[in-house]
Amino acid sequence: MKSSKFRENFWCPHFLSTIGYESIIQHLNEGRKNCKEFEDFLKERAVIEEKYGKDLLNLCRKKPCGQSENNTMKRALDVFKQQIDNVGQSHLQLAQTLREEARKMEEFREKQKIQRKKIEVLMDNMHKQKQMQYKKTMDAKKTYEQKCKDKDEAEQAVHRNANIATPKQQEKLFVKLATSKTAAEDSDKTYLLNINLLEKIREDWQSEHIKACEFFEIQECERINYFRNALWVHMNQLSQQCVISDEMFEEVRKNLEICSIEKDIEYFVTHRRTGQVPPAPILYENFYNSQKNPVPGRNQGPNVGRRGPLPIPQNTPEDGDYSLVTESNTLNTQYQWN
Numbered sequence: 001m002k003s004s005k006f007r008e009n010f011w012c013p014h015f016l017s018t019i020g021y022e023s024i025i026q027h028l029n030e031g032r033k034n035c036k037e038f039e040d041f042l043k044e045r046a047v048i049e050e051k052y053g054k055d056l057l058n059l060c061r062k063k064p065c066g067q068s069e070n071n072t073m074k075r076a077l078d079v080f081k082q083q084i085d086n087v088g089q090s091h092l093q094l095a096q097t098l099r100e101e102a103r104k105m106e107e108f109r110e111k112q113k114i115q116r117k118k119i120e121v122l123m124d125n126m127h128k129q130k131q132m133q134y135k136k137t138m139d140a141k142k143t144y145e146q147k148c149k150d151k152d153e154a155e156q157a158v159h160r161n162a163n164i165a166t167p168k169q170q171e172k173l174f175v176k177l178a179t180s181k182t183a184a185e186d187s188d189k190t191y192l193l194n195i196n197l198l199e200k201i202r203e204d205w206q207s208e209h210i211k212a213c214e215f216f217e218i219q220e221c222e223r224i225n226y227f228r229n230a231l232w233v234h235m236n237q238l239s240q241q242c243v244i245s246d247e248m249f250e251e252v253r254k255n256l257e258i259c260s261i262e263k264d265i266e267y268f269v270t271h272r273r274t275g276q277v278p279p280a281p282i283l284y285e286n287f288y289n290s291q292k293n294p295v296p297g298r299n300q301g302p303n304v305g306r307r308g309p310l311p312i313p314q315n316t317p318e319d320g321d322y323s324l325v326t327e328s329n330t331l332n333t334q335y336q337w338n
Contacts, residue, residue: 006213042102050095056088071267083248137194144191151180
């Protein structure tokens with residue numbers, strides 16, 4: 001079964017390679033970026049919630065909504081506006097809560113950054129030391145190899161000229177050989193010393209790399225756990241906001257349930273009634289009969305603007321042009337009225 005530990009999976013066979021370490025650092029940087037993006041998301045959501053809450057408050061306090069209603073319906077509308085106002089307040093509170101969560105995420109992110117910085121500085125120094133010592137060691141090796149070649153050439157020169165060189169020439173060859181041997185021995189010591197130093201640095205680097213991997217793995221576990229919990233908390237906050245809003249809306253529904261049509265009608269009638277007697281019908285009045293049979297109790301003064309009563313004809317001995325209506329009511333009238 002393959003291990004998923006950082007310390008066992010981020011190596012490279014090349015001595016100077018830091019690809020494993022850089023891969024971890026890149027992943028951690030991406031994690032920090034993801035936390036920052038969520039932090040910004042919470043801040044933007046807080047702005048939206050705050051604007052929505054303020055808009056609801058302004059709507060409730062400035063916009064009339066059934067303000068002339070009476071009795072139970074008026075109470076239901078009052079509860080409705082009050083609960084919408086409360087919903088607006090709850091969204092303002094949610095905006096503040098989201099800002100607080102964003103602040104916590106920022107603090108967590110900065111805390112991990114500071115903790116990582118110490119490890120990163122240490123590892124960067126270790127990488128530089130390893131690179132510098134590696135270069136010195138390789139230079140020492142190169143010098144050592146050259147000195148060994150010089151010594152070998154000096155030995156070969158002595159052997160080649162053993163029988164043909166003059167004593168003075170042989171002396172020079174032996175001096176050169178001795179000098180090359182000393183230089184080779186010195187370069188060998190220097191090379192070996194650098195190898196030992198490089199090995200010490202390599203061991204220290206390897207040990208610190210393991211510690212860094214373990215620390216970064218712990219940090220990444222903490223980051224994922226914190227990020228997951230923060231998102232979970234955010235979902236709970238949104239769900240709670242829905243519950244709060246529904247509870248407030250339920251108060252409106254309860255008041256609407258007790259809203260009584262009969263009571264509101266009765267209330268309106270009681271407080272706005274104008275009378276129980278309807279107006280009398282307008283009767284037909286004959287123009288002429290109203291003059292002959294005036295209604296009792298009416299003012300019998302002169303009727304200005306209307307023709308006065310017609311004269312009742314009298315049958316006198318002096319006037320033979322008129323005849324009277326007999327008691328049998330037979331009409332023999334000979335006049336014609338204009």
